[in-house]
Amino acid sequence: MQLCIICKVRSWQIRTFLKPFSDVLWRNGLNVIETRGLTKIYENRLVALNTVTIDIAQGTVLGLIGPNGAGKSTALMLFLGMQTATAGSISVFGQPMSLASGDLRKRIGFLPQTGAYPPDMTPITYLDQVGMLFGIPKQLRKQRIAALLHATDMLQASAQRIDHLSSGQRTRMGIAAALINDPELLLLDEPTVGLDPEGRSYTLSLIKDLKRRGRTIILATHILPDADQVCDRVAVLNHGKLVYHGTVADMKQIAYHNTVDIMVDGTDIPSALQSLAMQFKNVEFDQSGHETIRVSFGNRAGDFAGELGVILGELSRHELVLRSVRQVGELEDALIQRLGEDRMRGFARGLDEEVTLIDLLNPQTGADA
CATH class of the missing domain: 3.40.50.300 (P-loop containing nucleotide triphosphate hydrolases)
Structure with a gap:
């Protein structure tokens, strides 16, 4: 056809x-x-x-x-x-x-x-x-x-x-x-x-x-x-x-579990982070750059949407103007972390693989030994 x-x-x-x-x-x-x-x-x-x-x-x-x-x-x-x-x-x-x-x-x-x-x-x-x-x-x-x-x-x-x-x-x-x-x-x-x-x-x-x-x-x-x-x-x-x-x-x-970046305008970010840390014991808050707040909910069950709404309200109370909310976990972040983990295992893996690779290149070595 x-x-x-x-x-x-x-x-x-x-x-x-x-x-x-x-x-x-x-x-x-x-x-x-x-x-x-x-x-x-x-x-x-x-x-x-x-x-x-x-x-x-x-x-x-x-x-x-x-x-x-x-x-x-x-x-x-x-x-x-x-x-x-x-x-x-x-x-x-x-x-x-x-x-x-x-x-x-x-x-x-x-x-x-x-x-x-x-x-x-x-x-x-x-x-x-x-x-x-x-x-x-x-x-x-x-x-x-x-x-x-x-x-x-x-x-x-x-x-x-x-x-x-x-x-x-x-x-x-x-x-x-x-x-x-x-x-x-x-x-x-x-x-x-x-x-x-x-x-x-x-x-x-x-x-x-x-x-x-x-x-x-x-x-x-x-x-x-x-x-x-x-x-x-x-x-x-x-x-x-x-x-x-x-x-x-x-x-x-692999890189991030339930993490968002909140972009804001304003000068009271440190005070807002201190207040949020007191309210949310199971949430991590970090200032990433001058205008970005990274919020990590961790690998746990929970009403993340509801918690995020409260967090945004608290930021507004500190007169911080919301610009954007972006879910973290870009493919590039994950790739960098995965390659880093692989490099950390590289020495041990190299010892394990050396014999395998030599055997592949010289398949008769084992038979002659």
Whole structure:
């Protein structure tokens, strides 16, 4: 059954009539990706990925986050079957993924972090070539190219040479190319890097729309607000180790439990804090900056909304003007804390892992001993 996509450029709505991709597979509830002890060690003994075990369910938008060199791009390459694992296993759509898994790769869309595009082609000719490589019939290619140029806001630039496009336009063209095969799984490596605010907003809106359509998306990014906007779950990599995998909400709670920042105008903050501390024995109050009061209710049951109302009233009584109330627990706060905890455990973990890594590099050592 042919795919028909109708796009509304301004609202970024994409209506799809999809052929049933692996209906039996999804009805059985299998994960799109499963890894067990997945490890990648390069020839220079750089451990890019270290015994990563993770399950990614169909329809999930997963944020793969971590500092530079954490192993995010290596993980995507292994998910795509473009590199061979040193140890461990990986399955995609319920089948082992390897360099020989061409049929599986046809069901995946991929946006590399730095795409090397033919400079003398146009977006139209480039997308047509990508579609040909996937074996998409000519008439269906035309339909998809037209729809994707609309969806990525590339119609006006569709006839320009690629080397004349801005970095944002090249990124949007790359996203269109990643969608040309109507993939069940979409791997995006830093899709918003280099985009202006408008282009970034367009890209995130497109990801949200694909999410609503049930696509499984893995978004590797160091821009944490982007992951916060579009992801259901996050996986945090640090020095190749998976140090956290769970929901975005739970990740935030790692850093702060039931905490808010209250921004106020006024000079009587110390007096107000002293009064509040006397009234609320189970609540912590700290002045964070000149105009911010951090209120921590702690990890306990209680009527936090009611208590917050009383606190705001007390601040008003001290002639402090309320500017804003913000729930604390941003994804960046949680990431920093999680990476800090991982570093604290690093020495002990390194001792435990040294033998494991040597065994992986020299598998005959143990047999000869």
